[in-house]
Amino acid sequence: MALARAVVLLSGGLDSSTTLWEAKEDGFAVVALSVDYGQRHRRELDAAMAVAARAQVAEHVVLPLDLRPIDGSTLTADIEVPKDRDEAAVGSGSIPVTYVPARNTILLGLALGLAETRGAFDLYLGINAVDYSGYPDCRPEFVRAFEAVANLGTKAGVTGAGRFSVRAPLVSMSKADIVRRARALGVPLELTWSCYDPSPAGRPCGRCDSCRLREKGFAEAGVPDPALREGARS
Amino acid sequence: MALARAVVLLSGGLDSSTTLWEAKEDGFAVVALSVDYGQRHRRELDAAMAVAARAQVAEHVVLPLDLRPIDGSTLTADIEVPKDRDEAAVGSGSIPVTYVPARNTILLGLALGLAETRGAFDLYLGINAVDYSGYPDCRPEFVRAFEAVANLGTKAGVTGAGRFSVRAPLVSMSKADIVRRARALGVPLELTWSCYDPSPAGRPCGRCDSCRLREKGFAEAGVPDPALREGARS
Numbered sequence A, B: 001m002a003l004a005r006a007v008v009l010l011s012g013g014l015d016s017s018t019t020l021w022e023a024k025e026d027g028f029a030v031v032a033l034s035v036d037y038g039q040r041h042r043r044e045l046d047a048a049m050a051v052a053a054r055a056q057v058a059e060h061v062v063l064p065l066d067l068r069p070i071d072g073s074t075l076t077a078d079i080e081v082p083k084d085r086d087e088a089a090v091g092s093g094s095i096p097v098t099y100v101p102a103r104n105t106i107l108l109g110l111a112l113g114l115a116e117t118r119g120a121f122d123l124y125l126g127i128n129a130v131d132y133s134g135y136p137d138c139r140p141e142f143v144r145a146f147e148a149v150a151n152l153g154t155k156a157g158v159t160g161a162g163r164f165s166v167r168a169p170l171v172s173m174s175k176a177d178i179v180r181r182a183r184a185l186g187v188p189l190e191l192t193w194s195c196y197d198p199s200p201a202g203r204p205c206g207r208c209d210s211c212r213l214r215e216k217g218f219a220e221a222g223v224p225d226p227a228l229r230e231g232a233r234s
Helices: A014-025 A043-055 A103-118 A140-152 A155-159 A175-185 A209-221 B014-025 B043-055 B103-118 B140-152 B155-159 B175-185 B209-221
Strands: A005-009 A029-036 A059-064 A122-124 A165-167 B005-009 B029-036 B059-064 B122-124 B165-167
Touching: A005 A014, A005 A103, A014 A029, A014 A043, A014 A122, A014 A175, A029 A043, A029 A103, A043 A059, A059 A103, A103 A122, A103 A140, A103 B103, A140 A155, A140 A165, A140 B140, A175 A209, B005 B014, B005 B103, B014 B029, B014 B043, B014 B122, B014 B175, B029 B043, B029 B103, B043 B059, B059 B103, B103 B122, B103 B140, B140 B155, B140 B165, B175 B209
Parallel strands: A005 A029, A005 A122, A029 A059, A122 A165, B005 B029, B005 B122, B029 B059, B122 B165
Antiparallel strands: none
């Protein structure tokens, strides 16, 4: 019997890559969706391609969506990515300038459309509400609200052909837990990419919120980050 | 005092154009958002440009989003648009092949992101649940569910800076009511465009669901459709 399909939003970072392996572990054939939304660095998308290939996904859809006309985030606009933020500010729940307006609502909408055409009812999203960066659309209550939209706003939701679930398996895990889980699942961590603002030579900056949360996770898990090895992925 | 802003999703059709004028009537400065999502005809986008210009909107953002990689609809894929459907099937609540998966969820997500960067809290959507074509994401309960997502998944929803409202002023109106309302508001109906499948010469086909619902609306309102005048908009 063919495996049921699930759509996984894949940025190529630690969290979304681990989420992809969770979907495989749950027994799904994975349809990965990466959105090329005009990120200031291409490295993230390269990582998504490498991770999807290694995962032997059933399909990997890369959708171009240039959010710059609507955006005010440092991730897509020409604003400086904050570095070396006060320890207390990282993961404190304050909303940083790297917040992309309505990003997860937009990404889940696209994942929902893809799921509907592929006959999938499970959407996987690698959000995390513990060591998160303060993004409002990374909270469990946001996920539940989107599920309601998915089941009202689709053909399947009307005909009763199935019910959509939004799965966020990492939502309650610390970064250290995620690192441990990723290693247990065999996620190719050396291929993943988290930095918001890589050096021209393509190395992680080590100073943005995303780098620092990742570093903290590996440190607390007591393992080295294989993506930081000299020559990794270069 | 500067007017408050509202984001209006503008396709260039009768319903979205009338909705734009409703937003003006409600006293908002309009930020119009049109999505160029790979429609099979460009005429719709041309109409949106003309309508936005006539409305003297504060801003008109046209966002390219090619949905073809995820889509199975006749509006973007290479499938024949149904013509001359059984009278009972048009507006009967059955879901036609012109349904674009998760379209309004995706469009509202983009409108939400735009609203957040522009300081707007009102999103206008020209959906209609009476003489509608059976799309699940044109129902009032879908609108309410999306409002919950908007208020949970945004910075403003967390900081309490404001509450998002999704306004669908036409949702309970018949097509004839919409035609009457559009005329009362001074909507330039000759500029609007509804046909899913125009002739190579750029005339409405008169036979797709959208043409037939529009025709029925004008007929029941007892007025001629100015877009059908020889030479209109050509």
